[in-house]
Amino acid sequence: MAGLFEHNFRHVMLERLMHYYLYLQKHSLSEGEWISSSEIAGYFQMDDTQVRKDLAAVGIRGRPRLGYRRGEVAEQIKKWLGIGNTYNAVIVGAGRLGGAIAEYKMFQDYGLKLKALFDNDPLKIGKRIGGYPIYDVRYLRRQVEQMQIQLGIITCPAEIAQQCVDELAAGGVRAIWNFAPINLNVHKNIFLRNEHISIGLGELAYYMKRQK
Secondary structure, X not given: OHHHHHHHHHHHHHHHHHHHHHHHHHOOHHHOOEEOXXXXXXXXXXXXXXXHHHHHHOOOOOEOOOEEEHHHHHHHHHHHHOEXXXXXXXXXXXXXXXXXXXXXXXXXXXXXXXXXEEEOOOOOXXXXXXXXXXXXXXXXXXXXXXXXXXXXXXXXXXXXXXXXXXXXXXXXXXXXXXXXXXOOOOOOXXXXXXXXXXXXXXXXXXXXXXXX
């Protein structure tokens, strides 16, 4: 239980840091060299004490009556999160969702270097999406090893997702980004990020019901 709590705590903090980074990217140095924790907190409607704790956790210290240098904060968060480091990725599932991810070019700004897609549909194999080739999923493990893939993105149907993840793991991937509506089993050394769209819809339905 303690391990799960620690994992969830770190996950939430990482999300906040990413939001701070995007905010600082949007509100550039043209708005002034210095920024306060209160200004960041006000934008996100949160307690500025939490902002200061988050920044201190990654080695960022403010100055009395001045706050933080925008550029230093953005650069330190970028360095701490590993943004800018490149890592090779593949998408397993060349359907609409997989194709949309392949077409989304902004992932490159965060170091994601897509190499290929994989699918079991003979009509898709050999074609390209977003300029990336679609390979036969039967050869997933072998080609993941050859391409030195670190990240596998799962957009295939739930019934074959676990099998594909096992092949990715055998091929040496270090992280899985899962969009399939299934809880996957991975080795403890592999980081798993789930994007459950149905859970998000459930949350939206709950809040819309309350607003009525």
